[in-house]
Amino acid sequence: MELNQVDLPYFVRFVLLDVTKRHPSKRQAMPMGGFWMSRLREPSMRVSDRRLRRGVCVEVYGRVGGISISSAAAEVATLLGGSTSGEVEALRVEYYQCQELKRNAEMFFGQFLSWRNWLLQASEKRLGSNLDLFEQDHSKAAAGELGKLFADLRSNLGQQARNREWLLELGQNAMEWIEYRDTDDAIREKSAEELRIPIASNSSK
Numbered sequence: 001m002e003l004n005q006v007d008l009p010y011f012v013r014f015v016l017l018d019v020t021k022r023h024p025s026k027r028q029a030m031p032m033g034g035f036w037m038s039r040l041r042e043p044s045m046r047v048s049d050r051r052l053r054r055g056v057c058v059e060v061y062g063r064v065g066g067i068s069i070s071s072a073a074a075e076v077a078t079l080l081g082g083s084t085s086g087e088v089e090a091l092r093v094e095y096y097q098c099q100e101l102k103r104n105a106e107m108f109f110g111q112f113l114s115w116r117n118w119l120l121q122a123s124e125k126r127l128g129s130n131l132d133l134f135e136q137d138h139s140k141a142a143a144g145e146l147g148k149l150f151a152d153l154r155s156n157l158g159q160q161a162r163n164r165e166w167l168l169e170l171g172q173n174a175m176e177w178i179e180y181r182d183t184d185d186a187i188r189e190k191s192a193e194e195l196r197i198p199i200a201s202n203s204s205k
Contacts, residue, residue, distance in 0.1 A: 001166050003109045006158045008064050011112050012057045013149050016079060017142060019050050054080075054091055055098030056105045063102075069095060113166050119153060120163055 003011060054076060061072035073091040077083055095101070119127075127150055135143035153159050 001113065001162075001169055003060060003064055003105070005064060006162060007109075007112070008060065010116075010149065010153050010156075010159060011109060012060065012076070012079065013145070014112050014115065015053050015057055015108050016076075017138075017146055017149065019048050019053065051094050052098055052101075052104060053108075055095045055101050056108060058091060058095040059101040060105050116153065116159065117163055117167065119150060120160060 057076045057079075058069060058072045061067060061075050062069050065072065065075075067075075070088070070092055073095065074083070074088045076091055077088045080087075082088075122130075131143050131147050131150075134146050
């Protein structure tokens with residue numbers, strides 16, 4: 001499954017809400033931890049992956065949304081609570097400074113797909129517990145934004161349909177792998193059988 005315009009607004013909000021970070025230290029190889037994910041080795045990121053996340057959001061708004069990078073930066077700035085030309089320009093510059101944005105966007109989208117499935121199946125009690133933990137880790141305002149994302153996504157029929165489509169793809173991929181494995185095993189067994197050389201009997205005359 002690929003990111004499309006149906007997923008785009010929910011995906012971007014999901015990416016911007018969480019940040020993986022670590023305490024500043026001389027050992028930049030220390031893992032970076034976030035609420036939903038961690039990064040084991042990111043020596044190029046000293047404190048957090050906030051800049052990368054913003055760059056990814058600008059990239060997907062431009063690529064999937066079909067708009068210019070400047071317009072994409074303006075969209076992300078609005079989500080972050082900014083709208084001045086200076087704030088938009090700062091995001092545009094960050095976008096060009098980031099590397100491997102498409103690869104990272106794919107990584108974040110894979111995480112989003114699993115998270116969305118969890119969200120659509122979770123109980124209200126479980127969601128409330130997660131919001132409390134998120135508020136402790138971030139802020140009350142951020143937890144409020146996450147709660148709104150929870151409600152918006154869970155009530156959206158398009159997201160429910162996309163999740164069913166993703167689950168179907170997972171099942172089909174699993175079946176294809178099983179069929180491939182069984183076929184591969186049968187081919188190997190047949191090849192091994194064909195390579196066997198019968199031993200002639202040395203019966204005495």
